Amino acid sequence: MPRSMIELPYQIEYLSILDEEGKLDKELEPDLSEDLLLEMHRAMLLSRRLDERMLNLQRQGRIGTFAPVKGQEASQIGSAAALDESDWLVQSYRDQAAAVYRGQSIESFLLVYGGFFQGNQLPEGVHNLPVAVPVGTQTLHAAGLAYAIKYRGDESAVMVYFGDGATSEGDFHEAMNFAGVFQTPVVFVCQNNQYAISIPREHQTRSKTLAQKALAYGLPGMQVDGNDILAVYVAAQEAVERARSGEGATMIECLTYRLSLHTTADDPTRYRSEEEVEQWEKRDPIPRFQNYLQEKDLLTDQKIGDLEEEIEEQIQQAVDRAEEQMKELEAEALSMFDHIYAEMPPYLEEQRQALEEVLAEKEGA
Numbered sequence: 001m002p003r004s005m006i007e008l009p010y011q012i013e014y015l016s017i018l019d020e021e022g023k024l025d026k027e028l029e030p031d032l033s034e035d036l037l038l039e040m041h042r043a044m045l046l047s048r049r050l051d052e053r054m055l056n057l058q059r060q061g062r063i064g065t066f067a068p069v070k071g072q073e074a075s076q077i078g079s080a081a082a083l084d085e086s087d088w089l090v091q092s093y094r095d096q097a098a099a100v101y102r103g104q105s106i107e108s109f110l111l112v113y114g115g116f117f118q119g120n121q122l123p124e125g126v127h128n129l130p131v132a133v134p135v136g137t138q139t140l141h142a143a144g145l146a147y148a149i150k151y152r153g154d155e156s157a158v159m160v161y162f163g164d165g166a167t168s169e170g171d172f173h174e175a176m177n178f179a180g181v182f183q184t185p186v187v188f189v190c191q192n193n194q195y196a197i198s199i200p201r202e203h204q205t206r207s208k209t210l211a212q213k214a215l216a217y218g219l220p221g222m223q224v225d226g227n228d229i230l231a232v233y234v235a236a237q238e239a240v241e242r243a244r245s246g247e248g249a250t251m252i253e254c255l256t257y258r259l260s261l262h263t264t265a266d267d268p269t270r271y272r273s274e275e276e277v278e279q280w281e282k283r284d285p286i287p288r289f290q291n292y293l294q295e296k297d298l299l300t301d302q303k304i305g306d307l308e309e310e311i312e313e314q315i316q317q318a319v320d321r322a323e324e325q326m327k328e329l330e331a332e333a334l335s336m337f338d339h340i341y342a343e344m345p346p347y348l349e350e351q352r353q354a355l356e357e358v359l360a361e362k363e364g365a
């Protein structure tokens with residue numbers, strides 16, 4: 001029989017636990033502690049307010065370009081919450097919600113986006129990799145890191161974030177293939193926020209889902225409502241368990257939406273409609289989770305108000321500390337030329353000299 005069908009044993013499971021109003025599917029509700037639920041809620045709110053504050057700072061010229069998380073908080077916090085401290089988080093440029101949840105300071109991000117590489121020096125014990133900006137490259141870092149963990153016989157998992165656009169990059173496919181072949185403990189979390197800058201998801205692939213890309217590499221793939229933090233948590237928890245118990249990698253596609261700008265250099269009104277944004281605003285992950293927590297009597301309007309004040313204060317203190325540090329680090333600005341080339345090319349030598357003169361002038365002023 002030269003022509004016959006090969007049966008493929010896989011399907012893509014879709015998971016949603018909280019609907020758009022935050023109403024619960026009781027049968028699927030995970031058994032999470034009150035502390036964890038409130039911690040996740042706080043982290044989402046902190047990220048939302050940090051986005052707003054950073055946008056103001058950028059517009060005032062106090063930091064440079066950055067990528068807001070707004071809309072994707074559930075995808076990031078729900079997945080990061082399934083990790084232990086000893087696990088690793090491999091982040092890209094829109095993942096500060098998860099990175100801060102994992103113990104990275106707010107100041108470190110303000111420094112990085114203020115142009116100070118020192119922000120990328122992560123504290124001992126925080127198992128996050130620094131932000132990777134080249135799209136998709138971090139998937140390979142994660143595959144390699146997970147290979148090292150397996151090689152050493154450790155039991156940690158690695159979680160890596162990337163967008164829908166990154167699935168069009170060769171790096172993503174190499175990383176998935178490597179993870180499949182070597183059964184490395186990686187959780188690939190695709191935050192499908194529907195756009196790669198102005199390119200809609202439909203123009204990235206003809207595949208019905210992004211999760212099904214996993215099947216070609218012999219990995220399980222799952223699609224979840226990425227604005228439903230409970231669904232994201234459950235999927236991530238299962239994938240992390242699989243990784244830790246030696247069963248290898250998983251890909252999770254979180255269906256979500258970037259409610260804000262691609263970066264502060266972007267104008268999304270040029271490529272997407274107001275109606276579309278409004279549709280997704282109705283699925284905003286934060287009010288949805290708040291409704292659920294209020295239904296469970298874990299949260300009241302009063303408590304949310306108190307939390308808002310506490311978060312505002314926390315962010316203000318971080319901004320003050322970061323701006324103080326920026327002033328001090330300006331004096332060391334020449335160090336940006338160190339550790340790049342053994343022999344500096346002439347054009348950089350010129351730039352270094354020019355900066356040296358500017359700094360000397362400032363010093364004398």
Ligand SMILES: Cc1ncc(C[n+]2csc(CCOP(=O)(O)OP(=O)(O)O)c2C)c(N)n1
Pocket residue numbers: 094133134135136162163164165166167193195196197258262
């Ligand atoms: C290798 C590479 N090519 C192009 C860019 C420019 N670029 C920055 S973000 C981006 C879109 C990425 O979209 P996606 O992976 O969906 O992530 P999102 O920004 O939506 O979170 C592009 C093309 C880059 N940073 N790296």
